[in-house]
Amino acid sequence: MTNTEIFLIAMLVIFSVPYLIWRVGRTEYFAPLVVVQIITGILLGPGVLGNAFPEVFQFVFNPIVVQHLNGVALWAVMIFVMIAGVELDLKQAWEHKRETGITAGMALGFPLIAGGLVALVMLTMTGWIGDKALPWQFVLGIGMSCAVTALPILILLMEKMQILREPLGQRILRYASVDDIAIWGVLALILLDWTRVGRQVVFLLLFSIAAYLFRKLMKKLPEQDRWYVALIWLAICAFSADWAGLHFMVGAFLAGAVMDAVWFNQEKMDALRHHVLLVMMPVFFLSTGLKTNWTLGGASVFIVAFALLVASVSGKLIGIQIAGRVLKWQKGEASVIAWLLQTKALIMIIFANILLDKAVISNATFTALLLMAVASTMLTVPVVQPKLMRLRELIGRSS
DSSP states (O other): OOHHHHHHHHHHHHHHHHHHHHHHHTOTTTSOHHHHHHHHHHHTSTTTHHHHOHHHHHHHTOHHHHHHHHHHHHHHHHHHHHHHHHTOOHHHHHHTHHHHHHHHHHHHHHHHHHHHHHHHHHHTSTTSBOTTOOHHHHHHHHHHHHHOOOHHHHHHHHHHTTOTTSHHHHHHHHHHHHHHHHHHHHHHHHTOOTTSHHHHHHHHHHHHHHHHHHHHHHHHSOHHHHHHHHHHHHHHHHHHHHHHTSOHHHHHHHHHHTSOGGGSOHHHHHHHHHHHHHHTHHHHHHHHHTTOOOTTOHHHHHHHHHHHHHHHHHHHHHHHHHHHHHHTOOTTHHHHHHHHHTOOHHHHHHHHHHHHHTTSBOHHHHHHHHHHHHHHHHHHHHHHHHHHHHHHHHHHHHO
16 A cells, blocks of 8 residues: 555544544533544553554555644644634733632642652652653653643533633633743743753743733734734744744743733634544644653553642642632632642643653653543543532522
């Protein structure tokens, strides 16, 4: 077969297998399609399919086909991260700065500390830290992985539970938006390369000037032109950030963060996110699965993944419960907010991909983080739905 035919076989597998599992298995309640696609990506990777059927794996996912798939995946994830940046609503966060600052700080700080403690234990064992990482980079990277909230997936889950446009949903979006800024800021700190610091300073200065001019231009353009110009801006920012050594994904996020959501029709933006998830992101999930590694032994990876999951969930729960008491929230609110904010999935996987690309973490650590992200996201809806029903009943009785 030609490589084109093998590429199309790979695409057939990528799109058909997770869809059939999701539809036939009726997994929507505990595992939305996006989660099934992530799990399928892991199953199709070298750790599962590669071990069970090495000849099939090497035939379908040969180096040329993987190179093609990676190209699609890179562009898909850049668009997705840009959309996440556009959806940040920092104006609302500023209007409620005390409440948002306390909640976002607690939601970020406690799981970061808990994850950092797990990372310190991992440092005592071989095979977890990346080849080019300093211990502080590894600890901070793992801690922040535990603190991440996946804003795009959070939006999808809240849409599913019909609370996205309610006051509670808008509050949760504010908290997640502030944490997203902090997450990408910490990532930039971790990736700071003193041998290329001159380039990074130049990039930040030029980006500040370019962003100012870009914003002035976008305000003058009709909406139809803004979509095209946004994609051009995305490519420029991603290339420039990667040239500076900060990683193209940081540039993609910055490209979106300086754009205002009001520049675009909200329904079209929602549709774009949906179509990117439908048409392109499954390829990214597969390329992510190809990076999984079980060489330290399945048991070790699962134990570390479980420890990271406990750190992540307990950190969010403790931090948000404290915030709820300080801010005198209604009974039950803190638990619902904490469980929604611990949703990991895509953004944490993207975050972990960057850490792996920069050799801050090893393949085994990446696999453990991937398992943690999948488990945390699968827990969200089954845990939150009954809590949300009780909270609504409580609100209904009090009103």
